[in-house]
Amino acid sequence: MADEKLIRDRAGSYHTEDGRFAVENDGRWNVRDDEEHDDLGLPRVLGPFATLDAARLAIAEARARRVVKLAKKRR
Numbered sequence: 001m002a003d004e005k006l007i008r009d010r011a012g013s014y015h016t017e018d019g020r021f022a023v024e025n026d027g028r029w030n031v032r033d034d035e036e037h038d039d040l041g042l043p044r045v046l047g048p049f050a051t052l053d054a055a056r057l058a059i060a061e062a063r064a065r066r067v068v069k070l071a072k073k074r075r
Contacts, residue, residue: 004056014052021059029055033062 004021006014012025022032028048036044046062049055 004059006052006056016059021062023052023055023059025052031055031058031062036062 005017006023007017008014014023015021020033020035022034024030024032028050029052030045030047031049033044033046038044046058047055049058
């Protein structure tokens, strides 16, 4: 199990100590990364995961992954 400490906001909702990741349960666990964004500028969502421990592991893997910012295409 990853050692990511999660702080409970309310039932089924957690965030990491640094505020980068939010974890929510809507039947399955999803992780929102507020530092990485998709093509539409929305926070990247990881998951769904069957357990909270699997979501913690995904957070640890996302922290270890190197993010490469690509130059925007000029129109």
